[in-house]
Structures are given as structure tokens and as C-alpha cells.
Amino acid sequence: MFTHRRTRTTTSLILFAALSVIAGLTTHTFAEEKGSGTIQGMVKAKKAKYLRDTLVYIESVTNSFEPPQEHAVMDQKNMAFIPHVLPLLKGTTVDFLNSDMVQHNVYSPDAVADNVNLGTWLKGEVRPFTFNKLGVASMRCNVHVDMLAYVLVLQNPYFAKVNNDGNFSITNIPEGKYVVKLWNERYKAEDRQVEVKANTTSTIAFELK
Numbered sequence: 001m002f003t004h005r006r007t008r009t010t011t012s013l014i015l016f017a018a019l020s021v022i023a024g025l026t027t028h029t030f031a032e033e034k035g036s037g038t039i040q041g042m043v044k045a046k047k048a049k050y051l052r053d054t055l056v057y058i059e060s061v062t063n064s065f066e067p068p069q070e071h072a073v074m075d076q077k078n079m080a081f082i083p084h085v086l087p088l089l090k091g092t093t094v095d096f097l098n099s100d101m102v103q104h105n106v107y108s109p110d111a112v113a114d115n116v117n118l119g120t121w122l123k124g125e126v127r128p129f130t131f132n133k134l135g136v137a138s139m140r141c142n143v144h145v146d147m148l149a150y151v152l153v154l155q156n157p158y159f160a161k162v163n164n165d166g167n168f169s170i171t172n173i174p175e176g177k178y179v180v181k182l183w184n185e186r187y188k189a190e191d192r193q194v195e196v197k198a199n200t201t202s203t204i205a206f207e208l209k
Helices: 002-034
Strands: 036-044 057-060 073-075 080-082 085-089 093-098 104-107 117-121 128-130 135-140 146-152 157-159 167-174 176-183 194-195 203-208
Touching: 036 057, 036 176, 036 194, 057 085, 057 146, 057 167, 073 085, 093 135, 104 135, 117 128, 157 167, 194 203
Parallel strands: 036 203, 073 093, 085 146
Antiparallel strands: 036 167, 057 157, 057 176, 073 080, 093 128, 104 117, 135 146, 176 194
């Protein structure tokens, strides 16, 4: 009697587990069928050097996004911030590193970065800061006034750096209608509106002025 009851219980558990797996596969399949699309395009400029550190990004996406656990890095090396422009998702922590043999400071005069001043330190030390506000923060060194970098804090992970030929591609974008923006340190371009459809590529173009 006890063995028979245990067998029926085991069979029920196996059946329940199988149904759960099927349900999970059905949900996953639906998500895959919904699909995603790509935005690709070109940025035109009078001179190729104007394209340097240009970024293209989607202004806003309905979904919410968790910032990465892994920290981004901005180095101070050869008397410059590297990279000069750092795009990241809101909530991301950046490790600021000094790789020079001289003292460096990191501060920002901008509210996007909470007017932070991380202090001054020598080679090899790292100091972190988490960017929790959307916008552009200029990063500076009060020891070396010519040093300047930018951190772009974005709402979503759909952004791309423009290559030396002016091309860019943003992939795995959910279906929808979006405003696509361009950021450049010195030049501007008009926003673009685009509709992304599953398994298709939408093409847009910008012109720096």
C-alpha cells in the first residue's frame, strides 16, 4: 500500500515537472517569435575627424534595464582620460584609475554626476563612482586643467559608437517606434524617428553640422 502510494506521488511529480517545462518552452517560444530588429546607418561629416567619439543611441525604451554588475573603467593615462567618451546604462559604476606616474584628480562640475570630487591619488589606485542620473557629465582633473572626458548616462543599452567611416549598427532592439539621437562633442545632428520591426533592419542617416 505504501509503495503504491509513493509510486503515484512520484508519477504526479514527474508529470507536473514535465508540464512546467512545456509551459516554460511555450513562453520562451512566444518571446522568440515576437523578435527584435536592427537599426543601422551612416553619419555624414565634412571631415572624417569630426566623427571621432560620435555616438548614436535610442532616447527611450519602454522596458526597464538593470545596470551591469561589472564596472566600467575610465583610465587616466599619458595625461588623458581613456576613453574620452564613455556611454553607459544608468546605474552603472565606473572605476576611475590612475595609470600615470603623477597625481591625478577626478571631479565633475555637473549635476548628472552629483558634482562629485573623488579626490587626488597616485598611480595604481582606483576610485569608483555610480552614475544614477541621466545626461552627460564632463569629467575633469583639477591638477591638469586640459584633461577632459565625457560620460553619457543612458536610459537603455541600445547605443553604438560610429566608426571611422561613419557607419553604426544597433542590434536586438524590441519592436516599436523610437527617437534616435546623436551625440558629438562639438557638432549636432537632427533627431531621427524610426520604426523597428522584428527580424528587419531599419536604415537612417545623420549629418553633422
